[in-house]
Amino acid sequence: MAVATGQRALDAIWEKVELNERLDFEDGLVLMESDDLLQLGELADEARRRRGGTDEVYFVQNLYLNQTNVCRVKCKFCAFAVTQKQGDAYTYTPAEMVEDAVAQRELSRFTEIHMVGGENPHVDFEYYVDIIRSLHEALPDVHLKCFTASEIHHMTKLSGLSHEEVLVQLKEAGLGSLPGGGAEVFADRVRRLIAPGKEHPDFWFHTHRTAHGLGIPTHCTMLYGHVETYEERVDHLLRLREQQDETGGFLAFIPLAFHPENTVFERRGWTFTPGSDDLKMIAVSRLLLDNIANVKAYWIMMGLPLAQVALHFGANDVQGTVVREQIFHAAGAVTETEQKIDELVRVVRAAGRIPVQRDTLYNEVQRWNGAVA
Ligand code: SF4
DSSP states (O other): OOOOOSHHHHHHHHHHHHTTOOOOHHHHHHHHHOOOHHHHHHHHHHHHHHTTOOSEEEEEOEEEEOSBOBOSSOOTTOSSOBOTTSTTOOBOOHHHHHHHHHHHHHHOOOSEEEEOOOOOTTSOHHHHHHHHHHHHHHOTTSEEEEOOHHHHHHHHHHHOOOHHHHHHHHHHHTOOBBOOTTOSOOOHHHHHHHOTTSOOHHHHHHHHHHHHHTTOOEEEEEEESSSOOHHHHHHHHHHHHHHHHHHOOEEEEEEEEOOOTTSHHHHTTOOOOOHHHHHHHHHHHHHHOTTOOEEBOOHHHHOHHHHHHHTTTTOOEEEEOOOSOOHHHHTTOOSOSOOOHHHHHHHHHHTTOEEEEEOTTSOEEEEOOSSOO
């Protein structure tokens, strides 16, 4: 597709941003193809502020859990999944998960459990309901943000139930929201290359649409930096925007940088995404997704120093304390697996912003006003 490039094209986008006009596919391509990183950051921050964004930067105190690493799907980008027969395979029982979470709660007052895992064919749907019910009973004040749309789809296969029936049962058991994983890149071409065993993206949208209809808020993501083109990135973002127009249930968008270590792509010589691409993704996401309030700079993948810079490229959330991230560390992430609140506060303040600890639904828990200490 021929797209006008250069400063004239960016000037036209500036005008649209100043008038609060919606950007289109061609605008998205111009932004993706621009090498003027600082201007992209300035544009994204301007757009964020014109849509009501403030100096507040959010984070949540959370705990990451993975119920199983056994998975039938074999996505080519995944370094986390194993088969049941591999020595490092694990599938925790609901009782083990509760014991672990309760012990962790003694150490940190997390308000959210973020839990995802493999699509294990050796468990039944009741296993998932039991986990949610048990965690909810043990920690009733903790928000359970659990299971990707792919896992929900897997549960329909295990149970013969519809997506709605699965979600209703999980909600009744205590599920609070869905994370955004499993989206990868929606384009069929990309899907065939990196995740041929995964269900069609229509199921991802169906699951999120159904969740929103049931009053279950969700998150959305894109795994970028592998075989996708700029056109496919923009297409992905605009499909999310369209869904949000329809249902309004996405709390945040999280761009996820692809990590190649321990995947087939590492053997082909692939490396990590450059920081410039990470910042570009944050900026373009913020500009195109005019109806999703929050864009996260996911420090687990980009590192805390770059996440701090990303706060000037349209991001307004640095995710959370996390505690024990495993999926991206299996793929070579060299970041910490946990951040202390003090460190997140320090980093946000040093960026000239106001740290606000939130719960999963963006209600304020605590804020740090005043000058940097
Ligand atoms: S990304 Fe998820 S679905 Fe794909 S192989 Fe890994 S655990 Fe399984």
